[in-house]
Amino acid sequence: MGFAEQLKTLRAGKNLQQGALAAQVGLPESVIDAYERGLREPPLAQLVQFADFFSVTVDALVRAPGAPRRAELCRATKETEVRVSLTLGRGESSIDTGIGFFDHMLTAMAFWGNMTLQLTARGDLQVDGHHTVEDVGIVLGRAFAAALGDKRGIARFASSVVPMDESLCRCAVDVSGRPFLVLDAAMPQAVIGGYDSCLTQEFLRAFAMNAGMTLHLRADYGENAHHITEGLFKALGMALRDAVTVVSDAVVSTKGALE
Numbered sequence: 001m002g003f004a005e006q007l008k009t010l011r012a013g014k015n016l017q018q019g020a021l022a023a024q025v026g027l028p029e030s031v032i033d034a035y036e037r038g039l040r041e042p043p044l045a046q047l048v049q050f051a052d053f054f055s056v057t058v059d060a061l062v063r064a065p066g067a068p069r070r071a072e073l074c075r076a077t078k079e080t081e082v083r084v085s086l087t088l089g090r091g092e093s094s095i096d097t098g099i100g101f102f103d104h105m106l107t108a109m110a111f112w113g114n115m116t117l118q119l120t121a122r123g124d125l126q127v128d129g130h131h132t133v134e135d136v137g138i139v140l141g142r143a144f145a146a147a148l149g150d151k152r153g154i155a156r157f158a159s160s161v162v163p164m165d166e167s168l169c170r171c172a173v174d175v176s177g178r179p180f181l182v183l184d185a186a187m188p189q190a191v192i193g194g195y196d197s198c199l200t201q202e203f204l205r206a207f208a209m210n211a212g213m214t215l216h217l218r219a220d221y222g223e224n225a226h227h228i229t230e231g232l233f234k235a236l237g238m239a240l241r242d243a244v245t246v247v248s249d250a251v252v253s254t255k256g257a258l259e
């Protein structure tokens, strides 16, 4: 299982012998040895204790090295019900929000982000698309954060520039644990299909806040709101793809944690 490997790796990272770790966490050395051989599995309370000691999440502690980074979430309110299954890695996506243009945007984001996204949303579209789009942003953001776990080894910063016909869009992201959105993109048309152009900001804000990332997006120029919006979603996908790429085995922060 993942825990045996992770415990060995984390202990080696701290330059501790089994006996020294045993003393630090108040367990017999033989128990540490049995955990590392995979002969015993720790109770949850001890997992929490180890996670605390090594400053990692419980999730990271039991995840097998190289295991897919994925999350499944469901959120239901009186306005919407959103189900998300997200894997950080290339695969077949299937997206149905009831808003065709929004499905088109999420598909583009997932494709260029090397994500496999299964997403269904049922919202109060008889009102308008606002609740549905915003709530998809909330759940997708939470799923993204959950799939990343403690963010160990990720590149963290990334940026992209995407032309789409007459428009040019750019994105810079810091998957930092510090939620912030800056969006600077004028929309020449108020509506794209059945989608209000202003909803892009609602989605991006909800996504950035719930994923815990600093997100800057800008349209340098463009005349067609469909092109501009699609450029923004593609640029976001491409920047996220690079930001979550594992480039080391460390948590890349001068303060030692990304939260």
Ligand SMILES: [Mn+2]
Pocket: 104, 226, 230
């Ligand atoms: Mn298009």
